[in-house]
Amino acid sequence: MIEAERVLLAPRADVWELVAEPFHLPDWWPAYTGVKPDRRGLAPNARWQVSRSRAPGFLRRPGGEGLIVITEVHEGRSLAWHDVAQSLEAGIGLDNAGEGRTRATVFVSGPSWRLFLEGARSLPERALVRLHDLCQTAARL
Incomplete structure (x- = not known):
């Protein structure tokens, strides 16, 4: 597992509001450029279609579509998912x-x-880095 930690200059409720909105996932997660959540939205076992980054990977072409399954949602505290095609948890x-x-x-x-x-x-x-930049931008508005 690879982890990174950073203190963001925003209250936890504000950061959660950003990460809990399915359509904001591509704003802060660099591997995706778009998302189409299913009708369940942010809920365990929800399935979201994602558009992949245009950067090529060794095992995949640039762009393309994928599926992530939401595996964990603890309101205000944590969110996790499984990228089915990539066999990654995040x-x-x-x-x-x-x-x-x-x-x-x-x-x-x-x-x-x-x-x-x-x-x-x-x-x-x-x-x-993306989350930090988004929180800084919101703080200035």
């Missing part, structure tokens, strides 16, 4: 880190050869 956990701050921990796990060949080892850190 998710985010949120904790309070002082007034108006949130500690976000993002992870990805799967076969080590796939993490390496697909460039997935950098996904948690890249996701946190």
Whole structure:
């Protein structure tokens, strides 16, 4: 498992609002450029169609479609999913880190050869950079 952690300059409720909205997943998770959630939305066992990043992987063509299954939802605290085609687990956990701050921990796990060949080892850190930027932008509005 590869993890990255960062303190975000936003209250946990605000960060959760961002990550819990299915259509915002591509805004902060770098492997996807689009999402079509099923009618269940954010719920365990929900199945979402995702459009993949245009960056090529060793085992896949750029772009394309995929399926993720939501495996864990703890309101306000954590979200996890399974990327079926990539055989990867990923998710985010949120904790309070002082007034108006949130500690976000993002992870990805799967076969080590796939993490390496697909460039997935950098996904948690890249996701946190995106989340940080989104929270900073929202704080300025």
